[in-house]
Amino acid sequence: MRLFARARTRKAAGIAAAGVVAIAMGAVLFAGSGVYNIAASSGHWTVVEWFLEFGMRNSVKRRAWAIEVPPLGDPDLAVLGAAHFHRACVHCHGAPGIRADLTAQRALPPPPDLTRVSREWEPNELFWIVKHGIKYTGMPAWVALDRDDEVWAVVAFLRKLPGLDEAAYRKLALGSEEAPQQSGRNIAEVGLVADVVGACARCHGTDQRGPASGLVPVLHGQPREFLLGALQSYADGTRSSGMMQPVAQELRGDSIEKLATYYSSLPAPAPNRPRGEKAESAAALATAGDSAAGVPACIGCHGRTALAAYPRLAGQNAPYMANRLRRWKSGLPASSNPETIMAPIARRLSDAQIGELSNYFASLTPGGEIGRSP
């Protein structure tokens, strides 16, 4: 009897194994024969489309489940996200008043209209999609996977996007940048510039205008050598940013030099936000350092007479500075110059010191000396 049972189990196992082999061979035969139509032009069968969508949605929800959402209400975040969205996402997804590129829309699946579908996702899910991208859809991953702070800026914008009309979108993404009037010949020769207006200026401002978002650094009047180094390290990938790396990589020929010269020559912009309150302890830290904690005085490298490879901090945006210092503190690796110098020092600062120092430098007159009252 027992012998009989064992023979039966063995037979069942044999059938199962044969089944698995048959399915695998069938799959290879199916793919190898070229029967399946891979054409984007023909679309999916309804059932296949449902199945793929079902799998995708559940995968995103499952993976985004444990992601903690930081506060996204800060307008600086949405402005930065919008400016990046305008450069990197509009081509495929479109925006209020801007139709998505027709060629991109012929992809399968077509990139969705985000003014509509952004509502369908929770912030943590949007974050996961923007950061990791989605296989076989054409949705790319974030260029710098260690810059979650940038991804959250895009998420903050996407949360606002469904409620924006054309004017509100342009104000958020482009600020006060206006497209120049173009002649027919000019359009013929260089294309319409309406939507690429303000490549750098959109975020960093120009002549009299500073950055639109406090999370973006003021470049006006920084040493040319410092700006050059920063752009080059973005371009060669040693400094990580999903926003700046693609921009810097596009700069060919002597355009990096020209940009560095341009921004270094600009006078300080008028501050576009009230100066933060100043802590006395921050002034002491900036001018004398904290020996016990191994923090040297900021003035040693960021004062007026410091090396041109270092940035000047008087008048810098406080949210930008605080974010940059906190990223290092939370472990963002530093491999570019002069980041290798600052990152270990930033890691010795307390969170409170970072906040106070950022407000202190923001309160100083740009181009002025550290330690003097503005």
Next chain:
Amino acid sequence: MKKLLAGLSAALALAGCREGQPVLFAHSLEAEAIARLAWVLFLGGGAILLLVVAAVWTAIRGPSAMRRYLATPRMVIAGGVAFPAVVLTALLFLNVTLMHSAARAPSDKPGIVPITVSGEQWWWRVAYAAPGGAAFESANEIRIPVGRDIVFTLRSADVIHSFWIPSLGGKVDMVPGRDTRLRVHATRPGVFRGPCAEYCGGAHALMALQVTAIQPHEFDAWLSGEGADAAPVQSESAREGQRLFLASGCGTCHAVRGTPAAGTIGPDLTHFASRRSIGADTLPIDRGNLLRFIAEGQKVKPGNRMPEFRIFSPGQHDALATYLLGLR
């Protein structure tokens, strides 16, 4: 056989090496006392081992009367309890007396040379009292006069380190928030090495100290020179190096007395070039090693607190090295 011979001769050469950190070649009264105690231990321990082996042999092969005698309770108590208790107590007493006399040394008696050494991750801050009375700082190397009482005051700025120059004295921990003392009376000149002898974090293995014992008159001359400010820079290249040193922020961590560089976070560099090593005995001092330490210090001494300065051009490197190697 050849290998064995080579190994033996290497061991002999090592044993014969009187510089570095040999334990049994004492160069101070304190180390001599320790070495004496060590010999008492080795010889006494050897003699006791022989006795034990003899007893074991007798217990197995000896005449039956002897074996019976060895098995009596009196023998067991005398040899197994009383003897070790007496010997170990005597050794403890010797040891404690020895440590006590070196550690309880007063640091303010006339004629004493007081030197304060602070262990920091991962280097040594050294402070001398100049003849005039004003203290000044140096780092990672200590000079001491032969034939005078030196009292080290040992402290720590962060975690527990341990000060141990085997040729000059016993090991003394450097405990945060507490001063410990060690008296040393060097008897012969020489250069002695001491590793940090308590694990103190990442770069612990690359934290060592060199002590040079010199004749008293040489020491006095050296001390007044070491206490003086850095000599003004002479060449154009050194001037450019000094400008770079200040503009790139080196002076916020390092002091060069007599210049605006007054940082106290890292080692004082006033007479940097007169030292024998870079990075607390990590690399011998020379131009190439100096530039490596500046530009890729995290490879040379992983975890050390100085950031890597990769910003300099070859020309700037040259100027910096000329300036720093001119700080004699």
